[in-house]
Amino acid sequence: IVVIAISAVGVLNTVMMSVFERTREIGIMRATCAGRLDVFSLIWTETLLMSLTGGAVGLGLAAGGAPLVEAVVRRFVPMVPPGSVLAFDGRAAVLCILVVLGVAVVAGAYPAFRAATGRTIDALRTQ
Numbered sequence: 001i002v003v004i005a006i007s008a009v010g011v012l013n014t015v016m017m018s019v020f021e022r023t024r025e026i027g028i029m030r031a032t033c034a035g036r037l038d039v040f041s042l043i044w045t046e047t048l049l050m051s052l053t054g055g056a057v058g059l060g061l062a063a064g065g066a067p068l069v070e071a072v073v074r075r076f077v078p079m080v081p082p083g084s085v086l087a088f089d090g091r092a093a094v095l096c097i098l099v100v101l102g103v104a105v106v107a108g109a110y111p112a113f114r115a116a117t118g119r120t121i122d123a124l125r126t127q
Helices: 002-021 023-031 036-076 090-117 120-125
Strands: none
Touching: 002 023, 002 036, 002 090, 023 036, 023 120, 036 090
């Protein structure tokens, strides 16, 4: 649970900084008839895609790195049972992706809300 909370804070911080750096862009979007829902949807969708991509890459690295970990364990631990020690579990992978999606939904809502409800004139004044 601690790891999930830390990852949620990391995603929240990353998206908040992205929104902060793109304040002028968001202001221009709002000034050219983009509604609050459009801005909210854009930021939230970006957060979901970024998180799902990170989760998929992480799962791919874990699945690809498992044989290397198994080889290292076999090299340094003398009493490893014969056969494969590590196995890919599809249910665990789906659960990981669902948790990543849940973290993205929660962590992306606040920055998307902040971006959507900001005043257009204030956003255009920023440099």
